[in-house]
Amino acid sequence: MDGMERWKGKVVLVTGASVGIGKATAETLARAGMKTVLCARNVERLLDLQAELESEGATVLPVPTDLQKEEEIRALFDEIRKAWGGVDVLINNAGLGYVGTLAEQPPEEWRDILDVNVLALSLCVQEALKDMEGKAEGQIINVSSIAGHRVPPGTSNPYYAISKHAVKAFTDALRMELVGKGSPIRAGMISPGMVETEFHERATKGTEDSKAFYSRFRVLDASDVASAICYMLAVPSHVAIHDIVMRSVAQPH
Numbered sequence: 001m002d003g004m005e006r007w008k009g010k011v012v013l014v015t016g017a018s019v020g021i022g023k024a025t026a027e028t029l030a031r032a033g034m035k036t037v038l039c040a041r042n043v044e045r046l047l048d049l050q051a052e053l054e055s056e057g058a059t060v061l062p063v064p065t066d067l068q069k070e071e072e073i074r075a076l077f078d079e080i081r082k083a084w085g086g087v088d089v090l091i092n093n094a095g096l097g098y099v100g101t102l103a104e105q106p107p108e109e110w111r112d113i114l115d116v117n118v119l120a121l122s123l124c125v126q127e128a129l130k131d132m133e134g135k136a137e138g139q140i141i142n143v144s145s146i147a148g149h150r151v152p153p154g155t156s157n158p159y160y161a162i163s164k165h166a167v168k169a170f171t172d173a174l175r176m177e178l179v180g181k182g183s184p185i186r187a188g189m190i191s192p193g194m195v196e197t198e199f200h201e202r203a204t205k206g207t208e209d210s211k212a213f214y215s216r217f218r219v220l221d222a223s224d225v226a227s228a229i230c231y232m233l234a235v236p237s238h239v240a241i242h243d244i245v246m247r248s249v250a251q252p253h
């Protein structure tokens, strides 16, 4: 995509890059010539991805990080600054949900969801803004969900929808704050429907057959979301795509 040319050599941080949407996005952006920071907890997967991408000539930096730990988030950004001078683009992708009812779900699971989906996302934005301020261009893309726009009818994962509604409010408020300051930094989000990843397996702690779950109809691939993220980056710098809501053509609601 032509508009990606101007991002060549710029630094992007992708959280949750070990698997799923984050991995596909990191692959796409690294192959487009961005210096790509790979963040997640699973070191082995990050090193495998590093080896794969470096063998293709891409420039990547794996930084194993537990986003539930504020000090590890601060250290992640310090390491990026030391290596590459800071980030130009932040893809706030890491996220999770746990199946459970509001009446009975253990609050520890709520904390885990909020820690990663909302708090870590917010802290990463704060750190990224420090790097982006004063630059001609910068971009923050928060990975939300259709569940951030409406609670899916009959959902088994309501707290996830609650957290993604918070991501929507955060992104709206951030955009207004940046516009209010006359900043060129673009803040947007992407809201996919069902995508085949490890999400469902993790959400059910392996108690449900995820293959069967994702084969009820043709769902999105992680690469579909990665392509849309690329599009958000590639549009001219005066164009701010605030949200992309996307679902499989077969997803009913």
Ligand SMILES: NC(=O)c1ccc[n+]([C@@H]2O[C@H](COP(=O)([O-])OP(=O)(O)OC[C@H]3O[C@@H](n4cnc5c(N)ncnc54)[C@H](OP(=O)(O)O)[C@@H]3O)[C@@H](O)[C@H]2O)c1
Pocket (backbone or CB within 6 Å): 015, 016, 017, 018, 019, 020, 021, 022, 039, 040, 041, 042, 065, 066, 067, 068, 093, 094, 095, 096, 116, 143, 144, 145, 146, 191, 192, 193, 194, 195, 196, 197, 198, 199, 200, 202
């Ligand atoms: N799949 C869907 O249907 C769907 C739909 C709409 C939106 N989304 C959103 O898309 C994003 C990516 O989800 P996915 O479907 O690709 O899920 P996934 O396959 O389960 O991947 C989740 C990623 O988040 C990382 N992560 C989780 N907790 C972390 C922590 N404490 N510290 C660092 N990294 C952490 C995981 O890495 P490690 O385990 O290696 O740490 C992994 O890379 C999420 O925000 C999700 O809400 C997914």
